[in-house]
Amino acid sequence: MLDHLGDVRAFVRVADDQSFTLAAERLGLSRSAVGKCVARLEDNMATRLIHRTTRSVSLTEEGQLFYEHAIRILSEVDDAEFALAQRHQAPRGRLRIDVPIALGRLHILPVLQRFLNRWPEVEAEVSFSDEYRDIVGDGIDVAVRIGGPTDSRLVRRVLASHRLITCAAPEYLKRRGTPRTIDELTRHDRIGFKHAGGPVPWHYRVGGGDRDVGVQGNLRLGNTEAIRDACLAGTGLAQLGAFLVGRDIREGRLVPLLEEFERDEPPVCVVYPTRKHVSPKVRLFIEAIRAEWAAGAPWA
Template sequence: MDRSMEMAVFAKVVEEGSFSSAARNLKLTPSAVSKQIARLEDRLGVRLLNRTTRRLSATEEGAAFYQRAARILSDIDEAEAAVTQLHAAPRGTLRINCGIAFGKHQITPLMPEFLARYPELRIELTLTDSVSDLVEEGQDVAVRFGPLQDSSMVARQLAVSRRAIVAAPSYFEAHGTPRHPSELTGHNCLTFSNMPHLNEWIFKIAEGEEYRVKAEGNFTASNGETIHEMVLAGLGVARLAEFLVEPEVQEGKLQRVLQPFYRDIEVPINAVYPTRRHLSPKVRAFVDFLIEKFQPVPPWARG
């Protein structure tokens, strides 16, 4: 019994939406594909596909099985690629997608070392805070924040991101330092124009008791990089990612406040790339390089 073959046939049927199209892709006869699916359903004891004269679709059980099967098949592909491409030198164009702030402060500074290590590579780095479809946009790998939302992608965690409440010393000298979250209503809080959820700052003032502040001020921007520049200029208080502000905190250019009340959730920072294709040497080299640079402790947390 070849379970991996059954999985491969089933996954292809789901992706193609028909037995005949899957058969052509797999170089099998439609009857052979049908027998594989029937054998798989009999073994599992569930119906995986809904079949009508006009369309074919996965059942609820089939959709769940497909997600798992796709990941397993991807792992098999990667295991084989790791052996066959072990000695292949990364070459060609590597297209990388990353958010503006993280890309500017954490990825761009690493590029000279990476290119020196792999001189046959050419980098196309796109910095944008818009989340694009990697396959449609022709991107090889992205650095993204938060849990993986697309089951057709693979995510390898590089680090975690937290946020901090900060301002420049000059701002606090002019306006005072807030000692309690409630005092933020009297301060100029810099906000995000396109991500309103980031403008609600949540503090813990007692066990099980939260205090929420709706940040408001005279400046708003669509990205953290611009807000970061305004904070450094002494314009106001902001809630920004540690990877963006921690170097200035250590240098004394920015100060954290309200730390006893504030502990942001940890958001994973992942290298993300498409699942359903062989992992090329250039993508593998880049992801391994990032893990080398960001683990076990990311650069901004090393002190």
């Protein structure tokens, strides 16, 4: 049983420096005090951990085994102390955030504004992009993403589910009728989304499998909020995220279509670079989003 964590630290210091004298200097203790720490540890362990001669210090086989565990123990203790200290430290400095264009403007910015009001020493810099940026290479602290590739350099935490909803304005459906099947989409005007140089197909789940449907129409737009505006104006059908059209549907400005063919989509996630210690500004911003969305995403 280890009665004194300080004895473990003294042992690790001696093992690293291969010297009681150097270890004592680094720890700010006398050489005899360090020697007593190691001796006490060996008594508690009932085994010799260090070979001592007048010229050298080396670990025994048991000492090497204990050393490997001891450094992990001390690392965990240091991490715990750091984490507790961080919880009492106010966030400050520049917070670089990357968010999708529409989702970020509609649902992340309001959270950020309240976060900045609470923590005035934080300076936020927000980039809007529907591309999956290299947040490590670009120096981004935290990003919100819908799906995206896996990356071992990033920690990913789910914030909310994501739905793609095919919808239309009541006026359009009154004029053109309501599609009941995927194949009936070809009879309707559809507003396409152009992204990354090409048209984005619409996604469905049919007969237990995924089905992508190409969008043919006389209007393609490179901005999802512009597609929503066109859809509200009765231009045609659109397939858009629930985060963008959920309120329009609840208030009757748009009508959801083909809901039985919706497929499971990748969720909305927050991602940040893998680090041993997450800064208070990143941790608290993530906690702010999760707290505000705890009862459900604002578009749900």
